Amino acid sequence: xxxxxxxxxxxxxxxxxxxxxxxxxxxxxxxxxxxxxxxxxxxxxxxxxxxxxxxxxxxxxxxxxxxxxxxxxxxxxxxxxxxxxxxxxxxxxxxxxxx
Amino acid sequence: xxxxxxxxxxxxxxxxxxxxxxxxxxxxxxxxxxxxxxxxxxxxxxxxxxxxxxxxxxxxxxxxxxxxxxxxxxxxxxxxxxxxxxxxxxxxxxxxxxxxxxxxxxxxxxxxxxxxxxxxxxxxxxxxxxxxxxxxxxxxxxxxxxxxxxxxxxxxxxxxxxxxxxxxxxxxxxxxxxxxxxxxxxxxxxx
Numbered sequence: 598x599x600x601x602x603x604x605x606x607x608x609x610x611x612x613x614x615x616x617x618x619x620x621x622x623x624x625x626x627x628x629x630x631x632x633x634x635x636x637x638x639x640x641x642x643x644x645x646x647x648x649x650x651x652x653x654x655x656x657x658x659x660x661x662x663x664x665x666x667x668x669x670x671x672x673x674x675x676x677x678x679x680x681x682x683x684x685x686x687x688x689x690x691x692x693x694x695x696x
Numbered sequence: 697x698x699x700x701x702x703x704x705x706x707x708x709x710x711x712x713x714x715x716x717x718x719x720x721x722x723x724x725x726x727x728x729x730x731x732x733x734x735x736x737x738x739x740x741x742x743x744x745x746x747x748x749x750x751x752x753x754x755x756x757x758x759x760x761x762x763x764x765x766x767x768x769x770x771x772x773x774x775x776x777x778x779x780x781x782x783x784x785x786x787x788x789x790x791x792x793x794x795x796x797x798x799x800x801x802x803x804x805x806x807x808x809x810x811x812x813x814x815x816x817x818x819x820x821x822x823x824x825x826x827x828x829x830x831x832x833x834x835x836x837x838x839x840x841x842x843x844x845x846x847x848x849x850x851x852x853x854x855x856x857x858x859x860x861x862x863x864x865x866x867x868x869x870x871x872x873x874x875x876x877x878x879x880x881x882x883x884x885x886x887x
Contacts, residue, residue: 606810621742
């Protein structure tokens with residue numbers, strides 16, 4: 598058996614077997630139902646999108662700075678309360694007068 | 697007056713989704729016929745055709761009017777079919793024992809007298825489909841486009857996005873693969 602001749606014969610069989618081009622009823626509606634409308638962009642929509650997209654990074658930066666501030670303040674020695682500093686300033690004048 | 701493809705495309709790109717229905721209705725028969733060469737079950741055919749049109753809608757802004765819309769759509773169809781073949785690749789081995797009685801008889805008729813074996817016989821057509829399903833996805837695609845649809849290497853390169861040398865290499869491998877399977881299903885006494 599000549600395999601090449603068999604191959605040609607089978608290819609001729611495939612060529613004579615033309616595929617059907619019938620379409621199921623209302624198939625185009627099935628396609629349309631799957632499509633999301635293409636967005637039509639206007640300036641305000643673009644601007645709103647940019648703002649929304651920027652909101653998350655801004656929140657993240659704010660959170661990082663807050664954490665940094667908390668850590669930094671807990672590492673530093675506690676400063677003297679403001680009331681004591683004011684009292685010292687007022688009393689310093691009296692002490693110097695007394696001298 | 698019939699709306700042209702260009703008019704429909706312009707309308708769709710401006711947001712008129714309904715304009716796409718005209719394109720679908722016009723081109724779906726050809727897409728269905730093409731997909732039916734690669735998928736046998738009708739449910740699979742419908743899914744692939746649906747994928748083709750959804751992709752066409754999503755990529756419509758990449759269509760350049762240098763070539764007719766149908767050519768662009770056919771390229772998309774062939775590539776979607778190739779993706780489907782790769783996704784559903786079967787690893788079942790075919791042997792002589794798997795053939796039906798009609799297919800065996802057709803082969804025996806061919807072996808004794810090649811001209812007596814009718815190529816329009818249902819058995820011959822069924823045999824081709826079995827053999828194509830045994831091939832790798834690339835080989836199945838190449839054999840269908842090159843040998844069955846008789847397209848040129850350049851056309852196949854445009855449809856698939858492969859380079860011309862790659863198409864030639866794949867064609868060579870596909871024919872070798874096909875010969876290998878033909879020898880497997882042929883009874884030894886006839887080889």
